[in-house]
Amino acid sequence: MLQAENLACLRGERVVFAGLSFALNAGEAVQLLGPNGAGKSSLLRLLAGLLTPAEGRLLWQGQDALADRAAHAARLRYLSHQDALKPALTAAENLGFYARLWGGEVAPALAAMGLAPLAELPARVLSAGQKRRLALARLALAPVPLWLLDEPTVGLDAASVARLGTLLAAHRAAGGMVLAATHLPLPLPGARELRL
Numbered sequence: 001m002l003q004a005e006n007l008a009c010l011r012g013e014r015v016v017f018a019g020l021s022f023a024l025n026a027g028e029a030v031q032l033l034g035p036n037g038a039g040k041s042s043l044l045r046l047l048a049g050l051l052t053p054a055e056g057r058l059l060w061q062g063q064d065a066l067a068d069r070a071a072h073a074a075r076l077r078y079l080s081h082q083d084a085l086k087p088a089l090t091a092a093e094n095l096g097f098y099a100r101l102w103g104g105e106v107a108p109a110l111a112a113m114g115l116a117p118l119a120e121l122p123a124r125v126l127s128a129g130q131k132r133r134l135a136l137a138r139l140a141l142a143p144v145p146l147w148l149l150d151e152p153t154v155g156l157d158a159a160s161v162a163r164l165g166t167l168l169a170a171h172r173a174a175g176g177m178v179l180a181a182t183h184l185p186l187p188l189p190g191a192r193e194l195r196l
């Protein structure tokens with residue numbers, strides 16, 4: 001279980017949010033909602049261990065999640081606004097880089113996001129939506145319990161949103177947790193809403 005207790009986040013000199021508490025159990029999903037600048041991306045970065053909370057605690061199975069940042073990083077996938085692709089590498093090579101880090105098979109992960117026909121194209125020639133799909137295909141590599149997704153469906157066509165829905169459903173059915181910031185409807189049936 002992931003538990004946030006009384007979290008506060010400072011960016012620059014400003015308090016972005018404070019007194020934020022929630023819990024996420026195996027198989028559960030939360031959609032992070034709120035206007036531009038409300039702190040959704042900041043919360044995801046904080047949950048990913050990339051920002052330190054100004055106040056409060058983040059617990060994983062009842063223990064301080066951020067005491068060992070490497071152990072925390074190993075239990076999550078964080079997808080930011082940026083697709084983090086190397087433009088000169090092909091789609092398959094980009095995913096292969098992460099497969100070597102995390103384990104998993106490149107071909108089924110590409111297929112999960114409908115990218116098999118584009119496997120040998122350099123990432124620089126992919127369209128915006130295809131780049132987003134390639135970033136999302138990382139989720140289909142080795143399983144980890146916690147997915148933190150920042151506006152995952154921006155630029156995706158309907159078929160790709162449905163493919164992401166399949167990945168999300170399988171992840172949750174296996175006990176995985178999802179926190180996703182979004183301004184768009186997400187394929188996350190039964191997700192709770194957390195409004196910042």
Ligand SMILES: Nc1ncnc2c1ncn2[C@@H]1O[C@H](COP(=O)(O)OP(=O)(O)OP(=O)(O)O)[C@@H](O)[C@H]1O
Pocket residue numbers: 011012013016034035036037038039040041042043181
């Ligand atoms: N490095 C930084 N230094 C100072 N302020 C920052 C920094 N990064 C973010 N902020 C501020 O923190 C606030 C929250 O930003 P954040 O990106 O978390 O919002 P968001 O809810 O994800 O917004 P959006 O819906 O536009 O993606 C904003 O007011 C932003 O200007």
